[in-house]
Amino acid sequence: TAGDGIYSAQFQANEPGHYNFLFGVQGTTENSGRFSRQQLKTVHVRSVPDPAETEIxxxxxxxxxxxxxVPRTTFGHQMGPGWANYFWFTTPxxxxxxxxDDNGTYTASLTFTGDAPPPVTLHFLRVSFAIEDSVTPDQLPVPLDDSSTVIETVPGTEPPATPAGYPLWLIILLIVVILLVIGLIIYVIRRP
Incomplete structure (x- = not known):
């Protein structure tokens, strides 16, 4: 609102790092005359992975x-090394x-049982303090839930698709009913 004494501006930061802002005010008052004030503020813009730009x-x-x-930001910049403790994968x-961490390319492995791996979700912890290498999942500062999800299902870990998108239980029920009908038909035909 004009004249309310509050000034604001926006700055588009396209790259992570430190940004310095110098604020200056000049004016005149009735009692003190002319005045001038300056203040320097430094803001750190942190890297955050973007699911559309991240190569996985x-x-x-x-x-x-x-x-x-290879995690990348919204502007396609590689996040680089040092983020291994902030990325986590989870299974259902x-x-x-x-x-x-291999110098900005991150690798993980999971041993699984069965024919296919479970669906895997990628998380990123948006906290502004260090997470030590020794931290276990139960010691994380924030939960590994929807609020930290970057990629819902890692490519190659999607659950097997069912025909036409029907639930698996419905397909199994349909197969059982068909087998019962076939069995009944065979029984009726063979009856003397």
């Missing part, structure tokens, strides 16, 4: 799922594991 792929070798990712059964 997975591969399966036997019963081991391997995930490789609650298993949580983190990647290792």
């Amino acid at each position: 792929q997975s591969s399966i070798d036997g019963q081991t799922l391997s995930i490789t990712m 059964d609650g298993q949580a594991f983190k990647p290792t």
Whole structure:
């Protein structure tokens, strides 16, 4: 609102790092005359991964799922090394594991049972303090839930699709009913 004494501005920060802002005010008062004030403020803009820009792929070798990712920001800038403790992967059964850092490319592996790996979700912890290497999932400062999700399902870990998108229980029920009908028809035909 004009004349309310509050001034504001927006600055688009396209890259992470420190930004310095110099604020200056000049004026005149009836009692003190002319005045001038300056204040320097420094703001740190932190990298945050963008799901659309982050490169992520997975591969399966036997019963081991391997995930490789290069996290990038909204502007396509690589986040770089040092973020391994802030990235975590989870499975529907609650298993949580983190990647290792190879100079900005992150890799993680998961041993699984069954024919296919479980769906895996990628999380990023948006906290402004250090997370030590020794921190376990139960010691994390924020939960690994929807609020920290970057990629809902890592490519290559999608659950198997069912025909036409029907729930699996409905397909199984339909198969059982068809088998019962076929069995009844065979029974009626063979009856003397």
